[in-house]
Each structure stands twice: as structure tokens, then as C-alpha cells.
Amino acid sequence: MRILVRLLSTLLALAVAAAGGLLALETAWQWWRPDGAPLLLPWPRWLDALAGLRWDAPVVRLTAALTALTGLVLMLVAAAARRRAVRLHDPATEVSVTMSPRSLARAVGQHVRAQDNVSGATVTANAKKVRVRARSALEDEEGLRPRLTESVSTLLGDVPLVRHPKVSVVVDSPKDRR
Amino acid sequence: MSDRTVSARALSRPYGAERSLAFGIGLLGLAAGVLALVVGFGWLGTYRAGRPVVDPLAVDWLSAQPVLARSVAVAAGVLLFAGGLWFLLRCLRPEGRPDIRLDTSVGRELTVTAGAIASAVRADAESVEGVGRARVRAVGDPDSPALRIELWLREGADLLRIWQQLDADVLARARESLEREVLPTAIRLELGAAQRRRVR
Known part of the structure; x- marks a missing residue:
């Protein structure tokens, strides 16, 4: 479990960094050159697609359910990765x-x-x-x-x-x- | 309190930050998913559920204050990028092996390298009867280094005697040679795994 959490947190950190970088980059680019947007990601197309979707569409519900489930699994994995070693009495000060x-x-x-x-x-x-x-x-x-x-x-x-x-x-x- | 001592922290590599990150992102995902489901099933109003995901109301509100919206987006993006990168480097960094500085006074600096102390203590620990194999390394941050000793005991080894001998001989000698009153030490025991059993 601990290895899994290490791997997952590394990937999550990478994903967070990538998402943040892209967000800052795309917003700044669109601000600086409104005609040049988008830079890397076709986000105007995504916006158009999302504008045509209603909250009660099955695909939105399914995505929401999958997101919630993934989050729950992640929480459980993180909670289960605790130390399992059995503690013994300290034989001397500063020895565990x-x-x-x-x-x-x-x-x-x-x-x-x-x-x-x-x-x-x-x-x-x-x-x-x-x-x-x-x-x-x-x-x-x-x-x-x-x-x-x-x-x-x-x-x-x-x-x-x-x-x-x-x-x-x-x-x-x-x-x-x- | 005893859980926070240097030696207790040296027992294994700390994973608190990693677990917190995974837990926090899991919580965010769960909250976002549940919120979207609540909206989607119309529990926040039937008309709410029928509106598009990218709501024209929200888009209009955002385009009414373009400078604020863009500044917030750029700042959030930069923060996420920096935080994510910092965390990534932290995850990928191997656990440190600090050298132990015995004397820091100018002109008389004395440092014992992590490898030197590890191999000396390992040789001592393996000479204790009943210990099959030992692995020793220095851990922790350079200001408060600690030793982590992993011991594989032979089958039928007398735990109490090994216990006493470890403290009285091995660790006492390490403390003595390093001229330290206390040497934070974490010991991990594995019982009866060193010997393979012969098939009869």
C-alpha cells in the first residue's frame, strides 16, 4: 500500500503541475493574444461541447459518479497505507x-x-x-x-x-x- | 509523545505528506463528483439540472470582469504548477543519508560519513549471536541524524539476550566511538527469515 501511495502521489503531483502550468499558459496567451488562442489545447472546442451538455445528461452523471468513486478509492488507499509494524518497548532512551x-x-x-x-x-x-x-x-x-x-x-x-x-x-x- | 522522538521517526521513511496529498485529492474528487451528481439529479432544483454545464450565466459573469477572472486563473495556474513541481521533486528524492558531524568548531571539524558508521555498526551487529544479517544506514535530516538498523534474527534466537547485547555492546560502542550521549536509533526486527529450511 505504501508503494502504491508513493506512486500515486508522484503521478498526482505531476498531474497537478501539468494542469496548473497549462491553465496559466493558456489563460496568459489568450489574454495577450486573443486571436492566437488556443496555444496547445483545443479548449474553445471543449467549451462549446460542454455548453451543449445539460447537467442531467447521462454522460455527465456517469463522469461525476466515476470521479466520486475514484476519489473514494484514493482516500481509502491513502488511509490504508499506515504503518503496520508492531512496536516494542524502547530498550534505552532514543532507541525505538x-x-x-x-x-x-x-x-x-x-x-x-x-x-x-x-x-x-x-x-x-x-x-x-x-x-x-x-x-x-x-x-x-x-x-x-x-x-x-x-x-x-x-x-x-x-x-x-x-x-x-x-x-x-x-x-x-x-x-x-x- | 514517544511517537515524535527522533528514533521513532527514523523507523521508516515518512509518508505523511504523500498520504495527505493522495487523501486530499481523493476528497476533492469525491466532493466534486457528489456535487455534480446532486446537481445532475435535480436536487438543487429541476431547472438547475436542465441548464448546460458551461452555464451562459456564469460565462457572462466572468466576461463582465475579464481582468479579475484572468488574473485569478493565471495565479492559480502558477501556484498549482509550482506546488505540483515541488511535491514531485520531493516524492522523487531518495531518502537522505546524512553524515554525522561530531565537531563543528572552526578548524577542528570532524565528520563521520554515513557509509563509514553504517558499515562499522553493521559489522558489530552481525557479530551478535543469533543475528543472521544486519543492514544499517543513517537517516533523518543532517541536524538530527539517526541510525536505522534492520536485523534478521535466526530461528530460535533468544530475543531478550540479543536485546541486551545490542544496547550494551553494539550501540554503546557506537555511542562511545562517536562520543555521543545519545544516538537516536531505530531497530527493525525480522524473525526467523534468514535461514532457509532444508527439504527432507
Whole structure:
């Protein structure tokens, strides 16, 4: 998302600069030499075309809807491009530490897979929540879930995280399917 | 407050301005689109919706004061052009690697280049047990430089011990050799990614 926002803002800055330059250039040229206009863009033709269009024309509505939608998407992309790194406690003054959410998930995953009766696990993590989905052929959800929740919480307790994420564990076991 | 310290800002390249620009232009687009839809569906009056997009009323009003309208258009165009260009250069500029100036008194200037300090700290950090790979660079503006250290830890590395060793050995040595009380440092950890697992 951050790369996308960087790319988009670069393109937007370019577009803003181009639009502003053309606006200033065309207006100044038309002011200086009314007979010589237009200079680069056929804007009198655009004006004529727009003068023949009514606000309730379908093409105007469609363009407006597309503009609004594009704006909304842009806002959402910009809002989603926040820092996702998980903050850890500062070990000393002027030292800040973060960990990628993927690293946290990887550490939890390795820990869960090393537990008894767990045949596999997928983990997703962010600063607020760690979700574990474990598979087990030998133990059902009833027995395994409290144990895994407990042990993952202990593991996370050993990592000096600024805020302790909630742990949610789901166990996928054939013993529960009857 | 802790979010605004030099070290916290050094954690990653700041994107606040880029995000604000994208958000602002998105907001403008949304507002303009919704306004045009409102007009187009006749919620501002049925006759309003039936009028042309380039309204003769507005055109007449503008041509009644040609100097003002043109001046405003030229000024707005120049401002947009300058602002857009400034922002474009800002987006395209790579993140700076400031040198660290230790002594600025005349005749005794002493500067450590960004590359020198980066490779020294990197060698130190990689010697810590459990650290597979390290990447170090100087970031920030020249007045308040900071170090950004990215560490890839090996699988099963003891985080707390590495933590202590980093501060006690690596950063302490860097501070000592630079004769600084504090050296703003941002550390980014990656766990268990350095080692590839062998297929059995």
C-alpha cells in the first residue's frame, strides 16, 4: 500500500503541475493574444461541447459518479497505507524498536507447530490481534484450544511488546467432525 | 509523545505528506463528483439540472470582469504548477543519508560519513549471536541524524539476550566511538527469515 501511495502521489503531483502550468499558459496567451488562442489545447472546442451538455445528461452523471468513486478509492488507499509494524518497548532512551507483523506471526507459528498433537498451523498477526488456526488429528478443539491460547500468550508475554495483542485460536480437528 | 522522538521517526521513511496529498485529492474528487451528481439529479432544483454545464450565466459573469477572472486563473495556474513541481521533486528524492558531524568548531571539524558508521555498526551487529544479517544506514535530516538498523534474527534466537547485547555492546560502542550521549536509533526486527529450511 505504501508503494502504491508513493506512486500515486508522484503521478498526482505531476498531474497537478501539468494542469496548473497549462491553465496559466493558456489563460496568459489568450489574454495577450486573443486571436492566437488556443496555444496547445483545443479548449474553445471543449467549451462549446460542454455548453451543449445539460447537467442531467447521462454522460455527465456517469463522469461525476466515476470521479466520486475514484476519489473514494484514493482516500481509502491513502488511509490504508499506515504503518503496520508492531512496536516494542524502547530498550534505552532514543532507541525505538519495531517488528514486522509477519515476523510476529512466524514466531508464533513456529511455537504452535512445536506443540504436542499439532500437525500444522497458520497464523496472521498485527499489533492488536494474533489469529492462530491450528490443525490436529489427535486432539479436539475442546482440549487443544485452551492449551494453545495459554502457551501463545506466554510466548507473547516474553516478547517486550508495547501492547499485548489478543490471541484467538481456532482448532481444526477431524475429531470434531462426526 | 514517544511517537515524535527522533528514533521513532527514523523507523521508516515518512509518508505523511504523500498520504495527505493522495487523501486530499481523493476528497476533492469525491466532493466534486457528489456535487455534480446532486446537481445532475435535480436536487438543487429541476431547472438547475436542465441548464448546460458551461452555464451562459456564469460565462457572462466572468466576461463582465475579464481582468479579475484572468488574473485569478493565471495565479492559480502558477501556484498549482509550482506546488505540483515541488511535491514531485520531493516524492522523487531518495531518502537522505546524512553524515554525522561530531565537531563543528572552526578548524577542528570532524565528520563521520554515513557509509563509514553504517558499515562499522553493521559489522558489530552481525557479530551478535543469533543475528543472521544486519543492514544499517543513517537517516533523518543532517541536524538530527539517526541510525536505522534492520536485523534478521535466526530461528530460535533468544530475543531478550540479543536485546541486551545490542544496547550494551553494539550501540554503546557506537555511542562511545562517536562520543555521543545519545544516538537516536531505530531497530527493525525480522524473525526467523534468514535461514532457509532444508527439504527432507
